[in-house]
Amino acid sequence: MNDFFTVTGLTRTFGGVVAIDALDFAQKKGSIFSIIGPNGAGKTTLFNCISGIYRPDSGEICFQGRRIDGLKPDAIARHGIARTFQNLELFFRMTTMENLMLGRHIHMRTNIWHGLTMFHKNSTAAREEAEHREKVEHIIDLLDLQSARDVPVGALPYGRQKLVELGRALALEPSLLLLDEPSAGMTSDERQDLFFWIKDIQQELGVSILMIEHNMQMVMDISDRVLAIDFGKKLVEGTPEEVAAHPEVIKAYLGED
Amino acid sequence: MDMKRHYYEDIQIFQKPVHVFWFVILLIGLVILPLVTRNYTMSLVNFIAINVIVTLGLNLLVGYTGQISLGHAGFVAIGAYATVLLMQHLGLNFFPALVLAGFVAAGFGFLLGLPALRLEGPYLAIATLGFGMAVTQIIGRSTFFGGRMGLKVPKINIAGITLSSDKELYIVIISITVLMAFAMRNLTRSRVGRALIAIRESDIAAETLGVNLAWYKTLSFAVSAFYAGVAGGLLAIIFGYINPSIFDFVMSILFLAMVVVGGAGAILGSILGGIVVTFLDLKLNAVTSMPLIGDLLREISTRWMSVSGLPNFRSVLFGILLILFVVFEPHGLYGIWLRIKKYWKTWPF
Amino acid sequence: MFSQLIINGISSGSLYALVALAMVIIYKASEVPNFAQGEMATLSVFVAWHFVNAQFLPFYQAVAAALLFAFAVGVLFEFTVLRRAEKPSILELIVMTLGLQMFIYGIIGWKWGAEQKTFSLPIAEDSVVQLGPVVIGWLNIITIVTSLLCVLLLYLFFTHTKLGTAMRAVQMNSTAARINGIRVHRIMSLTWGLSAVIGTIAGILFAPVSPLDPQLMWDPLLKGFAAGVLGGMTSPFGAVLGGYILGIIENLFGAYISLEFKSVVAFALIVLVLWFKPSGLFSRHYERKV
Structure with missing residues (x-):
């Protein structure tokens, strides 16, 4: 496929509870890749595995051709991956x-x-x-x-x-920037600004962005590709349009009717 | 926004000309001091200065890095014994022995710091407590270290002059103290110090930004132990005689009290805490001869407590101080100082 | 010889187990090792000694009074000090218990002076029981039985009473406990009181074999810490087991390797355990959530 950033067969459990279940995806260099899914779907656990806070049980994470799973967070930072946190760690x-x-x-x-x-x-x-x-x-x-x-x-x-x-x-x-719910808790004005900044970061600084986001409007407008997960498994992956059209996603975001 | 000419101005040692002014006043004061005081006062000042050195180091560990040590007296003991033994057995001069003793203490700090990587606050507290006690136990049981009887400290001479009076020692001690205070100030405003503070604030965030926790935590232990070691060497010199009972658990707690009372995470806090707590400690040794308070305490002692146990009032007071500061003024005297400053700036509004 | 050492080890281990147990109860509830625990116990033992010595109370009533006193000290500290601090960090909590330690240490020295006293149980202390090749002193038997009894009672208390269940709930998750209508502060106070009582029982059992001075509990406290760390600090069962193990290892080390450095064993054990299995031998690993 491509060798910028790939996750293959990633699994992580917590005392019997499977948080991430054999997850695969790949991101192209310079793109904005969004991950959506309900609370508890394993999104933040995925980020923690990528940035080295958790050690995956199995599977591979490759960045620019090198395996980074199992490395310490500081080593991963030196590979050029930076992140933000859902509940601010300032x-x-x-x-x-x-x-x-x-x-x-x-x-x-x-x-x-x-x-x-x-x-x-x-x-x-x-x-x-x-x-x-x-x-x-x-x-x-x-x-x-x-x-x-x-x-x-x-x-x-x-x-x-x-x-x-x-x-x-x-x-x-960083070459890859992980954003964990960047717009959560922001006012709509702040969200507008953020939208443009993220675009700027991608286009002018050439940083690839992997993002967890709940605001569907923003996800649809900004992303090159979207991955929807639930219970740690992939539901669907594709362009924003493809994902938005998927029945499971519609069910999750728009309700049963 | 004010215009900055150079980014170094953000972090320079003296932020404003007025700071330079006060520093010059302080230096002049330190130079004049031995000319106007008695030898006895000088010995107090020396003791205070040495405690300031320990506090500077301990504050790096506790206040800046957010680790804890309940065994710093152990590092001071290692520094003291190393200095004396290096001079006695290897025939080293005082300064090389002192620096080397600092490194020996730092080595032990490094070793103690290694498990610290895996230990959260409470466990670390226990491990360091055990360390401090083990050091004095081992020293007390080994004839090489003079056992319980201790060691006599040889006279030191620098460039052929034997230093004996407290005033002569003052020159050496105060120069080292000022130098080490500046070095600590430098460290804490540099990349390394920033990484340590970051670990205190959020170790996870620091790690994801590329700070190697293992390295920086052990480094903090080592530097802290180096300061304690050097202070130990100086302590040996002014005591003239060292034995393991000097470096007991209470000493470790007293150092911690200096950090907490002075202000965790501030150089000025270390200096204030070192001065105030040591001064208090020395004054309390002769508490009965103090006006009013002395009489009051004697009265309380005869009525409810015991007169022979009165020296223990020192522990009572320090215990209360520790608790009061943590509960009501977690930023210590330095925090109070900042508030006074702010109050005067905005006065009378 | 060997079985004799084991018995002696279990006897001193019983004390460590009690101290560790007292420590773990508080540690689980408020994530702080109580450094004042030793002094709290020492003070209570002194109170008992005072009552007996002044012929104010007979022995058993004096002990009961001391236990009551210990309970009050524990509750009072939680109520007057810990509760006043605003969102204290672990570091600040530790410093507060150290402050209390210094304070009580000073009070004991001030009131009773530094000269050593003796506090003995009303039994002939050198009377022994012969069990085959093993000789057990009455004091050791009392120590072992009392500590086992304490452990059993505590187990029943925690599992079979409403208060004990509430304490466990607070230890597991104080926020959830509060939501469920448990008065967390009150439970916390009682936990401190309970811990002080257990520590004091250890102190009373230890006092007859040691001179009674302000530093009475320093050594047992360090050993109790070691036992707690050995057992994982969060497991009462582990703490008790850790106490026995430490007592036995220490006695064997003293007999076969070096009597000189017997008291350093506890420290070496702490370091070894923390090095190889930081969460202790009997507790599961805990991961921080981001």
Whole structure:
């Protein structure tokens, strides 16, 4: 098929309960791929397997030709996969700038010795710090977060916090970005903006996006391909139109009648 | 928005000129101090400075990384014994011995940090508690370490001059303290420190951003132990004699109290906590000679408690302090300081 | 020789089992190892000693009073301190129990001084029973029987009474318990009280073989921790078993390997267990949900 990002036969159980059941799918480079399904269908578990928080029981996850299943989350990040979380996992007592700087972590080289001896502006650590802060500033501009730049993110409203998390993932300069319900809890205005930003991220930064989303309007408008799952199994996969026409999906989203 | 000329300004050591001003005042004060005080006062200042070093290190672990150690006295003991033994057996000079002792402690910190990777808060607390107790037990039972009787600390000389008075030692100790405080400040505003804080805030998010939890947690333990080790070496020098009973569990708790009272996760907090708690501790040794409070305590002692047990009032007070700070002021003295500052800025509105 | 060591091991293991049990009950309910548990027990033992020594109460009434006192201390701490903290982190909870530990330690020293006292049971302590090749002291028999009795009573309490079931519910999921109309705070207070009582029973059994001073329970507490960790901290059954295992291992180590370092065994065990099976020998692994 293609070798950008493939999941083959992925299975994960929790003490006898099968959360993901022999799931297969493949994503093309540069595309937006959405995953839909009812609550408890195994979507977030899938994300946790991809980003290494859970170790799959069996199956393969391949990214750019290399197997990444079973690796630790930090190793997977270094392969160029970043993610956001359904229930925000921000560094709440750090500012927006500092949160985003964590996204630069894997691109920086400052070690413990450089850190301890960062006495002046021209020390190794300080030079690197300034260089990466400049990069982060661009992301802050892109997402319109200037006013939140030096504010601890715990003090920001929910919608902005979600953006900070998006920005933090972007700062990692990922090839694949996992978004876990990016529009949940946003106002319709915020959702509109988000829609355009996700498009921008795909088209201008060339980042492939794998997204879990409940808002069908957004899924239909934005996705190149859609995968519907239930009970950890694939219901249907295809273009948004194909998936929307599938009887099981109609039943799930529009009700029995 | 204010215009920044360079991104380094975001993180520079002194954010405003006024900070530089206060720092210069502080430095001048530290230089003048030995000229205007008695030798006895200097010995107190030395002791306080050494505790500040331990607190700086422990705060990195507890306040910044969100780990816990109830056995830091163990690292201090390792540093103290290593310094003395390196000087005695290998004939090293004081400074190389001190630095090497720091690394020995850091090595033990690294080893203790390894299981820490797999341990959540409560388990880690128990493991470190056991570590601290095991260190003094092993030292106390081994003749190489002088057993329960302890070791005599050799006189130190630097560049041919034997340091003996507290004022001479002050110069060495305070320079090391200032240097180590700055180094810690540097570390916490660099990539490494940021990763540690991130682990405290959300270890899962930190990991998915590429922070190697195993490495950074052990690193935090090692650096923290290094600070404790160096402090231990200095402690040996000012005590002149070391034995395992100095480095007991209460000492570990006292260090933790310095972090909590001063303010977890702040350099200034470490310094404030180290100063205030040590000062209090020293004052409480002679609590009966204090005006008013001394009389009151003597009265309480004779009526309900016992006079011979009065020195234990120290534990009572520190216990209460720990609880009060956690319940009412989790950010410690540093938090109070921030609030006062904010109040004055907006006064009278 | 060997069976003698095993019996002695079970005897000291009984104490560790009680201490571990007291610890696990609280740990399950509030995810904090109670570092003040040893001091809470020591204080109660001192109270019993005080009553007996002042000839205020005869022995058994004094012990009953001490247990009641322990219960009150546990309830009071939960009520006056733990409940006041706003969403405390585990770190903060630990520091609070440490604060209590220091506080009580100081109070004991202040009230009764540092000089050692003796607290003995009203039995001839050197009287023994000969069972074939094995000699068992009466004190050991009392210790073993009492601790078994405690474990049995607790088991019945947790499985057969309404209060015990409510406590287990709070331990499993306090939010769900609250939704179901259980008064979580009240249950938590009672749990702290119950734990203090169990710890004090261990203290009273331990006091006759140790000088009575403020540090009475330091060693048993560390051993209790080790036993708890061995058993997985979340399993009362595991904690009790961990206590017996630790007692036996410790005695065998002391006899065959090194008497000198006998007391370091507990620590070595903690490290080994945590290293190879961090969740303990008798409990299932727990995964955090994102």
